[in-house]
Amino acid sequence: xxxxxxxxxxxxxxxxxxxxxxxxxxxxxxxxxxxxxxxxxxxxxxxxxxxxxxxxxxxxxxxxxxxxxxxxxxxxxxxxxxxxxxxxxxxxxxxxxxxxxxxxxxxxxxxxxxxxxxxxxxxxxxxxxxxxxxxxxxxxxxxxxxxxxxxxxxxxxxxxxxxxxxxxxxxxxxxxxxxxxxxxxxxxxxxxxxxxxxxxxxxxxxxxxxxxxxxxxxxxxxxxxxxxxxxxxxxxxxxxxxxxxxxxxx
Amino acid sequence: xxxxxxxxxxxxxxxxxxxxxxxxxxxxxxxxxxxxxxxxxxxxxxxxxxxxxxxxxxxxxxxxxxxxxxxxxxxxxxxxxxxxxxxxxxxxxxxxxxxxxxxxxxxxxxxxxxxxxxxxxxxxxxxxxxxxxxxxxxxxxxxxxxxxxxxxxxxxxxxxxxxxxxxxxxxxxxxxxxxxxxxxxxxxxxxxxxxxxxxxxxxxxxxxxxxxxxxxxxxxxxxxxxxxxxxxxxxxxxxxxxxxxxxxxxxxxxxxxxxxxxxxxxxxxxxxxxxxxxxxxxxxxxxxxxxxxxx
Numbered sequence: 001x002x003x004x005x006x007x008x009x010x011x012x013x014x015x016x017x018x019x020x021x022x023x024x025x026x027x028x029x030x031x032x033x034x035x036x037x038x039x040x041x042x043x044x045x046x047x048x049x050x051x052x053x054x055x056x057x058x059x060x061x062x063x064x065x066x067x068x069x070x071x072x073x074x075x076x077x078x079x080x081x082x083x084x085x086x087x088x089x090x091x092x093x094x095x096x097x098x099x100x101x102x103x104x105x106x107x108x109x110x111x112x113x114x115x116x117x118x119x120x121x122x123x124x125x126x127x128x129x130x131x132x133x134x135x136x137x138x139x140x141x142x143x144x145x146x147x148x149x150x151x152x153x154x155x156x157x158x159x160x161x162x163x164x165x166x167x168x169x170x171x172x173x174x175x176x177x178x179x180x181x182x183x184x185x186x187x188x189x190x191x192x193x194x195x196x197x198x199x200x201x202x203x204x205x206x207x208x209x210x211x212x213x214x215x216x217x218x219x220x221x222x223x224x225x226x227x228x229x230x231x232x233x234x235x236x237x238x239x240x241x242x243x244x245x246x247x248x249x250x
Numbered sequence: 251x252x253x254x255x256x257x258x259x260x261x262x263x264x265x266x267x268x269x270x271x272x273x274x275x276x277x278x279x280x281x282x283x284x285x286x287x288x289x290x291x292x293x294x295x296x297x298x299x300x301x302x303x304x305x306x307x308x309x310x311x312x313x314x315x316x317x318x319x320x321x322x323x324x325x326x327x328x329x330x331x332x333x334x335x336x337x338x339x340x341x342x343x344x345x346x347x348x349x350x351x352x353x354x355x356x357x358x359x360x361x362x363x364x365x366x367x368x369x370x371x372x373x374x375x376x377x378x379x380x381x382x383x384x385x386x387x388x389x390x391x392x393x394x395x396x397x398x399x400x401x402x403x404x405x406x407x408x409x410x411x412x413x414x415x416x417x418x419x420x421x422x423x424x425x426x427x428x429x430x431x432x433x434x435x436x437x438x439x440x441x442x443x444x445x446x447x448x449x450x451x452x453x454x455x456x457x458x459x460x461x462x463x464x465x466x467x468x469x470x471x472x473x474x475x476x477x478x479x480x481x482x483x484x485x486x487x488x489x490x491x492x493x494x495x496x497x498x499x500x501x502x503x504x505x506x507x508x509x510x511x512x513x514x515x516x517x518x519x520x521x522x523x524x525x526x527x528x529x530x531x532x533x534x535x536x537x538x539x540x541x542x543x544x545x
Contacts, residue, residue, distance in 0.1 A: 068438075068439045069438075070435050070438070070439060090435070090438040090439065091438045091441055091442055091443045091444065092441075093439075093441075094439060094440055094441035095441050100436075100439045100440075102436060102439075106433055106436045108428065108429045108432050108433065109432065110428040110429070110431070110432060111425055111428060111429060115425050118422075118425075119425055119426070119429055119440065120440035120441065121440060121441050121442060123441055164440075167440070167441075
């Protein structure tokens, strides 16, 4: 079991606060013959909450998957906390302190809620305890013995988020977490993101719901055709609103 | 003498016991198949050969190295399991991205190679492995005579089946296995070394088959074809139970053994076909199998 889940060594993870957490240069990603990302450049600093905006098919989800090495092939450079990860095996990347929440949520039907919650191996110390997680998501505690996929969409989303908080990951890649959820759940998720940011988490948020993302984020990247076409800071947002709406087609 | 539907009780119970023993082997083998199919999505046609190799390793280990039964019970699954891991690393992994049919063909080919090579050296007639000293004789239960070795086989098979079920359904490693079966790429994104998990799983499934082989060695003639004869029935059991269900494999295995035993008592001509009749019925009424989930 220890071999299946290799324990991270201290040297793999360097804590230098305020520093760059993620730096992507000229990232190309391919699924078989299709070329999805065409030279993505972006960086995220420690403790920042950054969104990836764009229309469907712009390459936002693929960017997150490429960071996790879940695409067919990738070229370019992805530095995580100073470590180059483009040549790295998929199962080693989370060990750099990355938590990934996929768009389809990825709740396991053959596991109950608590098993789902305890499933992702700890990647470093300092993760939230199971009690803290249940305090943050009381619904999950009430339904901890239910089959994972029996939960409502909102509860499944909370479970998908909660389980990567336990692992001690310091950077979260969240893909469309508000998609298809009721406003009251979306509001709850917004509160959770604020709490996580206050804990010093670094968050990359792929989001369709701009009104959800706008008040939370420090910066926004806009993607089109597999590239970053615009970078907008929170301060610039009011003046660039119309421009952004035109880019997103809303 | 007590009669049950015109059959003496001792005969009835004797056949039931034989059926249960066969069922224990069906359970052990279909369990391994289910575990392997779950994670690798490969129908492991080499499973019968692995069972046969388990019995042969036990026999040759005794003849040439003086390894006794108890040591073989421990060592054989390890040795054959390691061989299985090698097969996975060197062969199966290379075709993992192709259609699952290729895995079936490859393992079928391997089974033929193992069988053929052993026939070349040892012929098909088979050899006997002596029953271990401690299991000589049996218990007189009043209504029947229970040979000690058969009681042991039943006990050992049930304990191993239960332990496997426990590992898969109740432990952390088992949770990795179940989750890896559902969504391997997400498991990698959580930091689980899925390729290693796949290797260990194949090795474990094969080790179960080899363990069944060791248990079988003192019971049946050890011959190169002993696996392929059994495997066809085991596949029927897997179809009846539902592919990929752990509990289903065990329960169906034992139940089919019993049904086979009962048929031997009342209509011996059909004993070899009854399991296939059940399979046809199940396929008609519940195509996913008794314990399988409808797709």
